[in-house]
Amino acid sequence: MAVLVTGGYGHIGSWVCHDFIKRGKKVIISGRSQHSLSYLEGLEDSIQFFRADVLDYASTFRMFKQFEDDIEGIIHVAGLMGGPHFATNPHNNIRINTFGTVDMLEAARIFGIKKFVYISSGSVYGKRDDVPDENTPVAPSDVYGAAKTSAEFFGLQYANEFGLDFRVVRVFFAYGPGHLPSQLYPLYQAVFGCLEGRLMVKMDAGADQQVDFTYVKDISQAIRLVFDAPTTKHRIYNCCSGWYATLPELVKITSRYAPGPVQAEFGPGRLMPRGPSLDFARISQELGYKPQYTFEQGVQEYAQWIEREQKRRGLK
Missing domain, CATH: 3.90.25 (UDP-galactose 4-epimerase; domain 1)
Incomplete structure (x- = not known):
């Protein structure tokens, strides 16, 4: 069995793949292209790549059909980063981040893959001066945050109506190896x-x-803990330093x-x-997350x- 990581050659996704492979798992990476990453060199035997675009449902369906007996769960990272560029082409970028997620949710429903971890963002809390926890109502203050919030809501409804084991990791300002x-x-x-x-x-x-910039290896740790947990008390977990x-x-x-x-x-x-940071007490107390890097x-x-x-x- 293998973990399907969408956007597995991206910044966060590549470290998630690295983390799982180092712990003996195999990964299936979906994306529009492969990339040469120094920290994945020598790990190629544990990686299967399938060229697929999150907005091309036919390619997504073919991928699930090919690997339907091998996928133990999905970690959906594929999407565009936030930042000023996101609002320069909002229609296309919202489609990628929101409806690309819906396509993955629908494929998981059709092929009966229950575990689905969605990599969201602290942007769902919007502009603020405090440090929100997961019980803080979402209040996105830009189109990027709105797109991530919408994708979360769709995933939660797929859980409610179709029994998907949908889990969310809200990450905050990832930095580290992978991008200059x-x-x-x-x-x-x-x-x-x-x-x-x-x-x-x-x-x-x-x-x-x-x-609060969070080192990408710590984010990978949090995602792995959320994915590996047999069950979770909650569906949503904040992650930061x-x-x-x-x-x-x-x-x-x-x-x-x-x-x-x-x-x-x-x-x-x-x-x-x-805002400046996120409260991550929930993932720390329930799943043992502890940032390893100052x-x-x-x-x-x-x-x-x-x-x-x-x-x-x-x-x-």
């Missing part, structure tokens, strides 16, 4: 770009933005691992309509990966 900062949106470039050699940071806003700081404070830490002196300037206000430990490891990756890609 230059591949990500401005918030990430501002905080982590110096690790890649971008030593001048100037943003019109952001000085008042507090963020529990530590947050303003963007200028975060850059002070990342600049310690930059290749040269960093100059950073942030204007007043926030860059994104988000922000600085994650930054140090990320910086080392960036240096190796730049050499691997011939960028340095």
Whole structure:
């Protein structure tokens, strides 16, 4: 049996695959293309790849038909990250994040695959100054958050009406190996770009933005715990590191691992309509989740990966 990971060559999905394979499981990765990732090298015998687009239901159906006797559960990661770019093409991006999820839910229903873990986002809580727990009503404040919230609601109804074992992990600002900062949106470039050699940071806003960046390996741990649990007391679990700081404070830490002196300037206000962090007591108490990386430990490891990756890609 194998775990189906949609978007398994993406940032979070690839580490989920890595985590499961290291623990002896096989994975089926669905996605539009394969990628060369250094931390998946040597693990290819435990990976089966199927080229499928979440908006192409025919390809999704073919995949489920081919592997229907092999899939023990689904971890649905495929989708677009949040950020300013999401609102530039809202119709298409909402279709990917919401209706792409519905396609996967429907395939799971048809083929009788009960366990379905959906990777959602803290964006469902919207703009706030407190630290919400899972009982806090959702109140998305942008179209990305609305799309993630809608997908959650569809999954919960598939659980209520069709008996799907639907579980949600709401993650918060993943960072770490898998993407160079230059591949990500401005918030990430501002905080982590110096690790890649971008030593001048100037943003019109952001000085008042507090963020809890969560190391991608800790997010993978949380997803694995939610998936592996035979049963769960709840359907929804928050995941983050529990530590947050303003963007200028975060850059002070990342600049310690930059290749040269960093100059950073942030204007007043926030860059994104988000709160500072999430309350993850539920997943900690019920499933034993414990972040293994402080922000600085994650930054140090990320910086080392960036240096190796730049050499691997011939960028340095």
